[in-house]
Amino acid sequence: MTNIAFIGAGNMNSAIISGLIKKGYDANNVMVSNPSAGKREALANTLGIKHTSDNIEAAKFADFIVLGVKPHFIAEVCQQISQAMDVSDKCFISVAAGCSMATMEKALNKSCSVIRTMPNTPAQLGLGVSGIYPSKNTNTRQKELAEQLMSAVGITKWLDKEEEIDNIIAVTGSAPAYFFLFMEAMEKKALTLGFTEHESRELVQQTALGAAQMVVENDISIKELRENVTSKGGTTQAALSTFIDGGLEQLVSDAMDRALHRAKEMAQSNR
Ligand SMILES: NC(=O)C1=CN([C@@H]2O[C@H](COP(=O)(O)OP(=O)(O)OC[C@H]3O[C@@H](n4cnc5c(N)ncnc54)[C@H](O)[C@@H]3O)[C@@H](O)[C@H]2O)C=CC1
Numbered sequence: 001m002t003n004i005a006f007i008g009a010g011n012m013n014s015a016i017i018s019g020l021i022k023k024g025y026d027a028n029n030v031m032v033s034n035p036s037a038g039k040r041e042a043l044a045n046t047l048g049i050k051h052t053s054d055n056i057e058a059a060k061f062a063d064f065i066v067l068g069v070k071p072h073f074i075a076e077v078c079q080q081i082s083q084a085m086d087v088s089d090k091c092f093i094s095v096a097a098g099c100s101m102a103t104m105e106k107a108l109n110k111s112c113s114v115i116r117t118m119p120n121t122p123a124q125l126g127l128g129v130s131g132i133y134p135s136k137n138t139n140t141r142q143k144e145l146a147e148q149l150m151s152a153v154g155i156t157k158w159l160d161k162e163e164e165i166d167n168i169i170a171v172t173g174s175a176p177a178y179f180f181l182f183m184e185a186m187e188k189k190a191l192t193l194g195f196t197e198h199e200s201r202e203l204v205q206q207t208a209l210g211a212a213q214m215v216v217e218n219d220i221s222i223k224e225l226r227e228n229v230t231s232k233g234g235t236t237q238a239a240l241s242t243f244i245d246g247g248l249e250q251l252v253s254d255a256m257d258r259a260l261h262r263a264k265e266m267a268q269s270n271r
């Protein structure tokens, strides 16, 4: 089994590591590195993986290095590692939004393999979606490993162009938060209707789960599923017309455009 190092013990790397270990990847082959001890130790204690505060130690341990730090730290971490060792046989896989392949390749200063991936936090449950875009220097074995890593935590979509990573951010990377925002709003309203906090959450989460599962298990379109709930002149139609009159579809489209645009802006400032 290949040793994998995760640089950063934050939300995204934790989600991937949890998913990977749940899928049966040997914890002895996984090391996480993070400067502060709290999240790193909690993760290591829960999952039995190795941990360190030293990125160099983690990078020496592994051939496959997952960069899960904020986008503006990616180049700095690449530089730190490439200055400390020969990285030519290593594969760097970045989960960062808004940090380009060119920026990483420059910071690594070697023609090693770099892969950009864009997962999302449902990876924690094995229900993630990851876009994957490999550099020209990535060999078949490294691509297979990337596929093994990301498919352990959900479905994968290999991309032909780097720009498509930004589209994936808008459609899946940021998108769990869109649904959470909607569920939060429903939960708040349920409270005002007299349900307890526990009841409000349970009612909303079960409805969201049921709706998502209906989409998964039915061959009919999402539009048709919606129409099946909507009796003519009934309560659902009354609710939906409020969303439609409020411009929900345009709002969603604008929000996704904003995510896309922000990814490009970040890539410029993280050069
Ligand atoms: N949270 C999400 O839903 C998603 C996040 N991403 C990407 O994942 C990356 C990380 O995001 P989050 O996990 O949300 O952030 P986070 O803030 O939860 O995690 C970042 C972690 O990196 C650590 N760190 C900071 N500097 C470090 C260094 N020099 N060496 C090692 N560790 C260091 C921090 O202590 C922190 O634990 C970002 O680049 C983001 O674009 C991608 C897809 C989804």
Ligand SMILES: O=C(O)[C@@H]1CCC=N1
Pocket: 097, 169, 173, 174
């Ligand atoms: O908000 C962000 O920038 C990251 C990338 C996708 C999800 N979270």
